[in-house]
Amino acid sequence: MTAELVRGQNHPLPHARLEIRVSAGKPVVAGATLGDEDGRVPGAEWVAHPGRPGLPGIEVSRQATTDHRLTVDLDRVPAAVHRMTVLLALPIGPAAPVRFGAVAAPFVAVSDPDGTEIVSYTVTGLDSESAVVALELYRRQSAWKVRAVGQGYAGGLAALLGDQGIDRAGELAAAIQEAVAPGLARTVGTPPPRTTEVRRNAAAASNGTPGGDPGPGPGPGPGPVVGPGPGQGAAPEPPAPTTPQPPAQTHDGPINYTHPGRQSAAPPPPPPAVPPAEPGRPPVPVAGDATGWSMEERLYNQVWGMFEDLARTTAAYRSAVDFAESRLDQELDRALSDPRSRIGGSGDAAREAARAKHDRLTEQAREVLDRDLAQLATESDVVEPALPPAFARWDNPVWHAYRVPMEIPMALRLGDLHLPESPELRIPMLIRLPLERGLWVDSGRGASEAASMVDEGQLRRLAMDTAVSHAARLLAVYPAGEFTVHVIDPAGSAGASLAPLVHSGVLDEPPAAGAQGVSAVLAKLTQRVDLVQMAVRGGASDALPPDLDTAEQLLIVNDFPHGFDDRAVTQLRYLADEGPAVGVHLMLVADREDASAYGPVLDPLWRSLLRVTPVPDDHLADPWVQHAWTYEPPRVPPGSQVLQQVLAQVAEARRTWRR
Incomplete structure (x- = not known):
């Protein structure tokens, strides 16, 4: 006990x-x-x-x-x-x-x-x-x-x-x-706080459905239940408060996962009732069965729950396999060290018995993993079609009914994540809004094996296409007039990738080119950060200049550090460090090797940005067990006009808002 x-x-x-x-x-x-x-x-x-x-x-x-x-x-x-x-x-x-x-x-x-x-x-x-x-x-x-x-x-x-x-x-x-x-x-991010309720399968865990013990392995329980299942021996987490707190005011404080701007102290509505399952079968998954203030928040929490479930069930499987391997090694060593096993066939029998036990333990662990993966896949099939535009893939039909929103969503989808044990099971990679750190779209060929197989010019084009896709999503999920995009393209090499943004009219100014253009954009955004910081610290937000754009700002920089002198690099580092707290965000499209001449001076810059890639890459980690997850960037279906249609609506809403 x-x-x-x-x-x-x-x-x-x-x-x-x-x-x-x-x-x-x-x-x-x-x-x-x-x-x-x-x-x-x-x-x-x-x-x-x-x-x-x-x-x-x-x-x-x-x-x-x-x-x-x-x-x-x-x-x-x-x-x-x-x-x-x-x-x-x-x-x-x-x-x-x-x-x-x-x-x-x-x-x-x-x-x-x-x-x-x-x-x-x-x-x-x-x-x-x-x-x-x-x-x-x-x-x-x-x-x-x-x-x-x-x-x-x-x-x-x-x-x-x-x-x-x-x-x-x-x-x-x-x-x-x-x-x-x-x-x-x-690390992908920090999970939202857990509530005192156990997720959708708490009742099923006691009936032998996912959440049970994988076998003799010492790892955490595998089931898609948040928290330990029977016999896992995992430590229960202390209950987290369920009362919403005011949004965090500084970028170095705790991340707040309550709905932006919500001030009501009423308890969150209960999750929808789960249809009864047949005896001996797991409950039927329902989209939005997590806790939250709204369907959007419940879906957000449910996706995070699926993310954690897949991380933990895979950790349990790997732990069980490691245990089986360790046990096999010990039993083989014991058999070889016993002189009696060298006479007759007793040694061979002992080794065969050890290998049979190893295979049995591994098969049991795989059976548990496959059972949990099947339930998670069923849940994913239910949740994916129910996601709102901010959480949905570009091929989701919800984008065909897109309308410019009236309020900022909780989070944004940056792509998908999966593990080698279940490559077909994709978990949406959701990050909270407003952005708490900038993004770095890595265009370097030496970053991964997948990137090294792509031509350098094509990889840079893919990196800029990925940045434009992210920017288009950000523009699409913000209300009209509440998000502004700036682009720095010093050599003018990203014209084809930037065409959707330029032709739709969502950019207030054309992409900045040359050293003069770089300097002008950086000076403008640096001044905005300084003014807003002074106003916030002095409690005089009404003293801001009337022509100051108070919308969230996103700066896309292509081919960094091309076109940047030492002053411009210093300004960019300043924006990366101080900008997110006052609504100025950075998206860097760069190959780190191109900036190697700066040495360790830029190491803090790279670390402050969330690295994503234009090709699948296993560089991201979850915040629970630090698995290496393969990141899949968002892709617009070939031949689809969804990106242009969405940006056209955004541009029209911006024009209407300014009248």
């Missing part, structure tokens, strides 16, 4: 081999330190962190994610080590929260090798802290115990490490944050 600890409480550990699971509402950095009897850590080499994930007896995650699994073997811990502390810290990033008080309380559980929980602890009472010592494993008379600590540090990771006696703790903290920065840059 699991012991639920409170701060300061301890509990004996019956096993030397353990697994520590961390579940948080936002991506966090997980690490561990090895110390003496007084808790002092000899040096930085005794800290396990993403940049150095393995130490004797402990291995931690390499990325900042919402869910971690730390493996512990207390028998391998050096004799001089008497304490092992598990630490959590918030990463530093464009959209990362700055304090634990702004996120759901982290949940930590210690399990034995078969996944059975021994103790659990919810780290509550945090406010301004950005780092915390969650648990402490310590020796007492040759036995090990675990204590719930929950000691937070407002000074962050540097203060935590310094408190444990580590010299130059600030440098180590900076190195840890640098180690997780690439992973944060490629």
